[in-house]
Amino acid sequence: xxxxxxxxxxxxxxxxxxxxxxxxxxxxxxxxxxxxxxxxxxxxxxxxxxxxxxxxxxxxxxxxxxxxxxxxxxxxxxxxxxxxxxxxxxxxxxxxxxxxxxxxxxxxxxxxxxxxxxxxxxxxxxxxxxxxxxxxxxxxxxxxxxxxxxxxxxxxxxxxxxxxxxxxxxxxxxxxxxxxxxxxxxxxxxxxxxxxxxxxxxxxxxxxxxxxxxx
Numbered sequence: 648x649x650x651x652x653x654x655x656x657x658x659x660x661x662x663x664x665x666x667x668x669x670x671x672x673x674x675x676x677x678x679x680x681x682x683x684x685x686x687x688x689x690x691x692x693x694x695x696x697x698x699x700x701x702x703x704x705x706x707x708x709x710x711x712x713x714x715x716x717x718x719x720x721x722x723x724x725x726x727x728x729x730x731x732x733x734x735x736x737x738x739x740x741x742x743x744x745x746x747x748x749x750x751x752x753x754x755x756x757x758x759x760x761x762x763x764x765x766x767x768x769x770x771x772x773x774x775x776x777x778x779x780x781x782x783x784x785x786x787x788x789x790x791x792x793x794x795x796x797x798x799x800x801x802x803x804x805x806x807x808x809x810x811x812x813x814x815x816x817x818x819x820x821x822x823x824x825x826x827x828x829x830x831x832x833x834x835x836x837x838x839x840x841x842x843x844x845x846x847x848x849x850x851x852x853x854x855x856x857x858x859x860x861x862x
Contacts, residue, residue: 748834777821812861
């Protein structure tokens with residue numbers, strides 16, 4: 648596959664917290680068990696024709712489009728407007744990896760918000776994503792992946808039900824994020840495999856609600 652370069656959008660932030668640095672690559676494609684040894688794995692196969700290496704193609708099925716138009720996502724970083732999001736899906740990473748997520752640049756400690764109602768299915772610390780959260784949306788059809796956090800919000804735990812706009816963590820640089828470029832790596836996957844490696848889809852155009860803390 649051909650490579651591309653990541654672009655991210657600058658947004659405002661508020662809180663500054665400390666962080667823990669992890670190791671390895673920008674998207675996890677293996678179970679994030681605590682204490683695991685990070686491994687190098689090939690990019691995930693997505694639903695596009697064999698040999699089709701065109702860039703800029705969004706991997707969105709009609710069913711995905713219909714669902715997210717009916718259930719729009721919130722930009723999962725406080726204070727960020729949908730218009731400021733940059734298209735980073737299918738862009739390149741080192742080692743031949745393809746980026747299948749939206750990166751949102753923000754100051755360290757900016758609140759990270761739940762993009763949709765759902766349930767936290769996994770908290771993990773280590774590997775490519777560093778401090779991460781996996782949330783199954785209310786329908787059970789999709790899993791949201793929030794990576795490179797500097798820490799979790801108080802009372803966040805596995806099994807917790809969250810509402811759209813709840814604070815779940817804070818932007819950071821844990822994992823393989825550049826230490827001077829704090830950002831949220833936000834990925835949505837179909838629930839067509841284990842929670843950590845469902846097929847990723849490009850939902851940037853469905854993040855139509857500005858990032859705003861739930862009252």
